[in-house]
Amino acid sequence: MKKEWNLHFRQSFGTDAEVFVKAPGRINVIGEHTDYNYGFVLPAAIDRYMVFALSENKDSNHTIVAYDVAESLSFNPDIATVSASKTWMRYVQSVFVQLNLRGHQSKPVNCIFGGTIPQGGGMSSSAAMCGGLIFSLSEMNDWHLTRKQIALIAQAAEHGIGIKCGIMDQYATLFGKKDEVMLLDCRNLETAHFPMNLGQYSMFLINSMQTHEFATESEYNNRRASCESVVAIIQNKYPDIKSLRDVTMLMLTEHQSQIDETSYQRAFYVIEENERVFRLVAALKENRLEELGVILREAHAGMKNLYEITTPEIDFLVDYINNYPGNLGARMMGGGFGGCTINFVTQEIIDQCCSDVLAAYENKFGRKGEIYRLTFQDGVNVF
Ligand code: GLA
Numbered sequence: 001m002k003k004e005w006n007l008h009f010r011q012s013f014g015t016d017a018e019v020f021v022k023a024p025g026r027i028n029v030i031g032e033h034t035d036y037n038y039g040f041v042l043p044a045a046i047d048r049y050m051v052f053a054l055s056e057n058k059d060s061n062h063t064i065v066a067y068d069v070a071e072s073l074s075f076n077p078d079i080a081t082v083s084a085s086k087t088w089m090r091y092v093q094s095v096f097v098q099l100n101l102r103g104h105q106s107k108p109v110n111c112i113f114g115g116t117i118p119q120g121g122g123m124s125s126s127a128a129m130c131g132g133l134i135f136s137l138s139e140m141n142d143w144h145l146t147r148k149q150i151a152l153i154a155q156a157a158e159h160g161i162g163i164k165c166g167i168m169d170q171y172a173t174l175f176g177k178k179d180e181v182m183l184l185d186c187r188n189l190e191t192a193h194f195p196m197n198l199g200q201y202s203m204f205l206i207n208s209m210q211t212h213e214f215a216t217e218s219e220y221n222n223r224r225a226s227c228e229s230v231v232a233i234i235q236n237k238y239p240d241i242k243s244l245r246d247v248t249m250l251m252l253t254e255h256q257s258q259i260d261e262t263s264y265q266r267a268f269y270v271i272e273e274n275e276r277v278f279r280l281v282a283a284l285k286e287n288r289l290e291e292l293g294v295i296l297r298e299a300h301a302g303m304k305n306l307y308e309i310t311t312p313e314i315d316f317l318v319d320y321i322n323n324y325p326g327n328l329g330a331r332m333m334g335g336g337f338g339g340c341t342i343n344f345v346t347q348e349i350i351d352q353c354c355s356d357v358l359a360a361y362e363n364k365f366g367r368k369g370e371i372y373r374l375t376f377q378d379g380v381n382v383f
Pocket of ligand 1: 031032033034035036165166167168169334335336
């Protein structure tokens, strides 16, 4: 991989790269939209990467090349605002803006990046891009930023361009461990890694190839706002409550008359989803795999009926797997409005099941989905 990326770098800049970094995407087993409510999530880093090759540059500007789309961007290291209009360029600029704000001004760099995380697939290509870029710059400039610092700056970079995301994706890309899932407490940022023993079952993703970048951004932020509005109401009576993570079902029902119907449903979903993380972790550790399937189905129903973030395409894919003989369970994964589903079926039927679901999906929606069978990997690193 190093040889290949050095070649790409040489083709763009005419010299060898000095630093090579790869940043993984992630899956999430359970805990959707719980992270910005300071609750719990269960993601893992995967064998799909955003790759960076870079070196110091002798001009006065940074030049960043996006290999996959053959586009490049140059800007002054003093950058203080995001001005580009293309999404990848906005992410890149936002990273440099956030670093500058914290007093980490990079020497001018040449950088090329690209990779194998499908964009808009809900596998955190943006967190891998921001986290990987900051890690690369820290290496280049000898800043010795910690992984936690990098995750928080990467999150700030997303906030800087208007996506009020939680911290799950950044933590998954930075703190992933080979062959393990990671239970993350999104409040104190403590992690606990453990292997996910699936016995006779295997996991795979189905990408609906449906992306709603702009819808997702406003819908995402407005769900976060709903959650925060419920917390504000409950805080009047219970001032110690800091986020939905602290709210019990009893407290929520007690305030039902003061909360609008939509926000009530959303808060209901988040409180249940946070509990599902613990139920699923216990089921995994005690090897009660059937229970895992039950929880995934409940989680999907919550995202569909209460949080209202699924689409007909996604519901079709999930229902198809949940009715397939030999399935354990499936649900939508990630922020919503398209992207991937996460599925667990017995190893014996997986090949047949994958080809059947793709055929049925194309037949129904005229769109080709994609299947990903993934392994769990370590977080961002040099290579
Ligand atoms: C996106 C966000 C995360 C998280 C998920 C939903 O991936 O970036 O912070 O909120 O959606 O669980």
